[in-house]
Amino acid sequence: MEETDILIAGGGIAGMTAACRLASAGHRVALVAPPVPDGPDLRTTAILQPGIDTLTRAGAWAGMAGAASALNVMRLVDAGGVERRPRENADFRAGEVSDRPFGMNVPNTAIRPALEARIAELGIPHFQSPATGTVGRTRERIVRLADGTQITADLVLAADGRDSTLREAARLPVRRWHYGQKALVFAVHHDRPHEGVSTEIHRTGGPLTLVPMPDRDGRPTSSVVWMTPGRRAVELNAMSDADISAELTQETMHIFGPLEITGDRALWPIIGQMALRLTAPRLALIAEAAHVIPPIGAQGLNMSLADIECIADLLEGASDPGADQILARYETKRMPDIAMRVAGVDALNRFAQAEAQPLRDLRRVGLKAIYEITPIRRAAMRLGLGL
Helix, strand or coil, X not given: CEEEEEXXXXXXXXXXHHHHHHHHCCCCEEEECCCCCCCCCCCXXXXXXXXXXXXXXXXXHHHCHHHCEEECEEEEEECCCCCCCCCEEEEEEHXXXXXXXXXXXXXXXXXXXXXXXXXXXXXXXXXXXCEEEEEECCCCEEEEECCCCEEEEEEEEECCCCCCHHHHHCCCCEEEEEEEEEEEEEEEEECCCCCCEEEEEEXXXXXXXXXXXXXXXXXXXXXXXXXXXXXXXXXXXXXXXXXXXXXXXXXXXXXXXXXXXXXXXXEEEEEEEEECCCEECCEEECHHHCEECCCCCCCHHHHHHHHHHXXXXXXXXXXXXXXXXXXXXXXXXXXXXXXXXXXXXXXHHHHHHCCCHHHHHHHHHHHHHHHHCHHHHHHHHHHHHCC
16 A cells, blocks of 8 residues: 555646646655557647646756747638638737747657656656556545555546546546547648748638647758548548648648658547546546547647646645545636636537538638737637636
């Protein structure tokens, strides 16, 4: 039987960040983090400024900042007309609401080593066997691991993913839905520099996003997240690099010039999911155990980092981290924001999927209205940032 004050279950970016953030604040923390699957994580993550602040407080940001690329402009392009060309461009500029960029885009291959180094520096106990169950008691919660280890903690944070074992064991209900989409993820070279502009193109089937990366091999480079109906995504993924590069160049309407895939590709299913309750006795859900959304507007991981920062704020000065009143305040604070962002991203994705021309035209009108009315534009940017 092992014992700690706070146990975080989950070896992803969110779980490791939670461990570093809380240990840096002086809490006695342990981490259950099974080994990650072999092979590199090809994705990048756009970390907005509030998330950077959390990673800075966790002592991990400096270790990944050198691989990051600034996000100065969020450009939305409506290309939903009959012809394949831009109909409406809306540039949301960080300088309107902040003296810093919206955030930074960081390769996941840089994020994990920085967090692992910080975990080692803090001396956080690390259990590599996955959690298989949990039992709540009045003063503690017990988590069982696959290797037979049992860990008692005053508070357990379940960050063990969309199929969370601990959420199921705690009998916390969840709602899940499907979009019939998959996301192709890879990096591309292009002739024109991105100049810190993240470009999200809306036509049909889902958004196509190019996010700035540092130059690679002396050439401008962006990370691509191409959301499209599942069958189409599989067909695209079966193409040669040359053929899919040509298809992507057409789909992006030559905004960046010819595009050339560099490196490997990955294919990810797109779902939506939201826990209907966030807490059980001495347990709280964070990150994808609590919410899963399509990769739109850089909301995914940043919602998870907001969960972590909320927990850290509530635990400051607390004598009992798993007390009922702390968990009740966490649910009260986070549930409205989570529900709003899940609903907002769901609506954006469904509008981006629109095939019917009247819906595409309505999408264009909405984008134009948000962009051209200055108070609404600035409010939308602050909301997206979580300010």
